[in-house]
Amino acid sequence: MLYDTHTHLxxxxxxxxxxxxxxxxxxxxxxxxxxxxDWESSQAAVALAWEHEHIYAVIGxxxxxxxxxxxxxxxxxxxxxxxxxxxxxxECGLDFYWVDPDEGGERERQRDIFEAQIELAIRxxxxxxxxxxxxxxxxxxxxxxxxxxxxxxxxxxxALFGTAHFFVGDWAIAKRFFxxxxxxxxxxxxxxxxxxxxxxxxxxxxxxxxxxxxxxxxPEPMRGKRNEPRYVRYTIAKLAELRGxxxxxxxxQMYDNGRRLFGV
Ligand SMILES: [Zn+2]
Numbered sequence: 001m002l003y004d005t006h007t008h009l010x011x012x013x014x015x016x017x018x019x020x021x022x023x024x025x026x027x028x029x030x031x032x033x034x035x036x037x038d039w040e041s042s043q044a045a046v047a048l049a050w051e052h053e054h055i056y057a058v059i060g061x062x063x064x065x066x067x068x069x070x071x072x073x074x075x076x077x078x079x080x081x082x083x084x085x086x087x088x089x090x091e092c093g094l095d096f097y098w099v100d101p102d103e104g105g106e107r108e109r110q111r112d113i114f115e116a117q118i119e120l121a122i123r124x125x126x127x128x129x130x131x132x133x134x135x136x137x138x139x140x141x142x143x144x145x146x147x148x149x150x151x152x153x154x155x156x157x158x159a160l161f162g163t164a165h166f167f168v169g170d171w172a173i174a175k176r177f178f179x180x181x182x183x184x185x186x187x188x189x190x191x192x193x194x195x196x197x198x199x200x201x202x203x204x205x206x207x208x209x210x211x212x213x214x215x216x217x218x219p220e221p222m223r224g225k226r227n228e229p230r231y232v233r234y235t236i237a238k239l240a241e242l243r244g245x246x247x248x249x250x251x252x253q254m255y256d257n258g259r260r261l262f263g264v
Contacts, residue, residue, distance in 0.1 A: 049085035090129025128162030188219025
């Protein structure tokens with residue numbers, strides 16, 4: 001079974017053929033976490049997961065996708081109470097790539113929303129689906145995000161865990177995530193960029209995950225096209241090659257890792 005741990009099936013780019021895409025996932029033995037980025041898409045993720053056994057919901061607020069929205073923890077708590085299909089909180093975190101954190105209270109705004117979701121995840125004993133993107137040529141958002149996570153970890157016992165989605169951090173950053181009990185997840189970029197090989201090759205095999213981030217970021221040989229969950233197999237094949245194990249073994253490892261973290 002293929003496990004795409006981060007995708008956006010509720011995205012409007014799937015409006016015309018969502019049912020076909022989901023049927024193709026089933027045919028290709030592919031399950032996925034469909035991820036919300038704000039209140040509306042989180043509700044849609046829950047609705048979609050309710051309808052399909054091989055789709056799980058992740059609910060939360062992206063740091064910069066909908067900057068006008070406040071994070072209302074009580075609404076999310078209600079949604080969690082009503083639905084058994086939610087497997088993680090997010091995608092949440094810090095994004096210093098698209099938005100300058102030094103611009104008018106932006107750093108504080110992102111931190112507040114992030115910390116509210118950390119608290120929610122700890123309270124509900126759910127993993128965090130982290131979106132952390134540093135500004136160009138730096139590790140700044142990772143440094144700050146790790147600091148925030150570490151401060152919550154002190155009081156959370158074992159209830160603070162999760163994964164760094166679309167991980168672009170270096171080996172030093174990766175090690176700090178592993179020490180905190182987190183996983184790192186790779187999308188299709190590993191199929192055409194060699195920038196991530198050091199982490200892929202040195203990470204504990206039981207802390208790696210694969211994802212598509214569909215409809216974005218399609219792997220080779222689908223590059224430039226709309227991405228789909230079942231294309232996660234190209235990413236997993238590349239991860240297998242980089243680790244020197246068979247594709248079949250890596251498919252199984254990625255599925256086991258995803259099931260362990262998300263409890264599906
Ligand atoms: Zn995403």
